[in-house]
Amino acid sequence: MKKRQLGPCITFFPQPMTLISSVSAAGDKDLMAASWVSVVSKTPPTLSVSLQHQRQTYANILATGTFTVNVMPVHLVEQADYCGLVSGRQADKATIAGLHLLPAKHGGAPLLADAPLNVECRLSGEMAIGEYRLLLGEILEIHVAAAAFGADDSIDAAAIDPLVYLGGLRQYWSLGRKVAPAYQAGRRLLPQ
Numbered sequence: 001m002k003k004r005q006l007g008p009c010i011t012f013f014p015q016p017m018t019l020i021s022s023v024s025a026a027g028d029k030d031l032m033a034a035s036w037v038s039v040v041s042k043t044p045p046t047l048s049v050s051l052q053h054q055r056q057t058y059a060n061i062l063a064t065g066t067f068t069v070n071v072m073p074v075h076l077v078e079q080a081d082y083c084g085l086v087s088g089r090q091a092d093k094a095t096i097a098g099l100h101l102l103p104a105k106h107g108g109a110p111l112l113a114d115a116p117l118n119v120e121c122r123l124s125g126e127m128a129i130g131e132y133r134l135l136l137g138e139i140l141e142i143h144v145a146a147a148a149f150g151a152d153d154s155i156d157a158a159a160i161d162p163l164v165y166l167g168g169l170r171q172y173w174s175l176g177r178k179v180a181p182a183y184q185a186g187r188r189l190l191p192q
């Protein structure tokens with residue numbers, strides 16, 4: 001396969017499109033678009049988010065030690081994008097976007113009621129990378145829309161309908177079709 005080199009940059013990594021909900025020490029709630037989000041450990045269940053250090057969300061997380069990662073569905077693309085255009089210092093983004101916040105099970109940062117999947121986290125680590133702060137969040141609870149469960153109690157990805165962000169291209173996509181079962185598709189190549 002012939003390749004072109006792009007040099008050291010960030011481009012075309014498919015990423016989840018999430019809104020991080022947080023609350024300041026004074027009780028002001030915020031929502032921020034974040035795509036640099038990833039699961040990093042199963043035990044303890046932990047995810048990472050990378051935030052530019054001037055984000056209001058970063059200040060809120062440092063102040064309260066909590067945040068919630070809300071996976072955004074395709075039909076809320078405009079609201080999700082809006083929360084990446086404006087800082088909570090300038091606007092009450094949830095109210096303007098018509099989004100609804102609920103108290104979380106463990107307190108602190110609220111849940112976004114409109115998102116089909118909410119991941120409640122407690123700040124458990126931090127690392128500086130240039131202007132960014134890689135934050136680790138121990139997962140305290142996951143809330144999934146009841147309607148997303150099929151008859152066999154497994155989660156139907158199509159019901160979650162997550163937005164996918166293509167960094168570098170600055171485009172939102174939806175999931176395509178299911179291709180194959182994981183941890184099984186490659187078994188044909190194992191020694192018999």
Ligand SMILES: Cc1cc2nc3c(=O)[nH]c(=O)nc-3n(C[C@H](O)[C@H](O)[C@H](O)COP(=O)(O)O)c2cc1C
Binds near residue numbers: 036050051
């Ligand atoms: C698609 C998209 C993804 C984004 N991902 C991140 C991210 O992962 N980390 C980050 O620091 N900013 C990210 N941003 C920018 C913030 O969402 C934006 O600066 C926001 O206004 C910060 O809000 P706050 O000051 O209320 O926290 C993203 C923006 C968009 C549109």
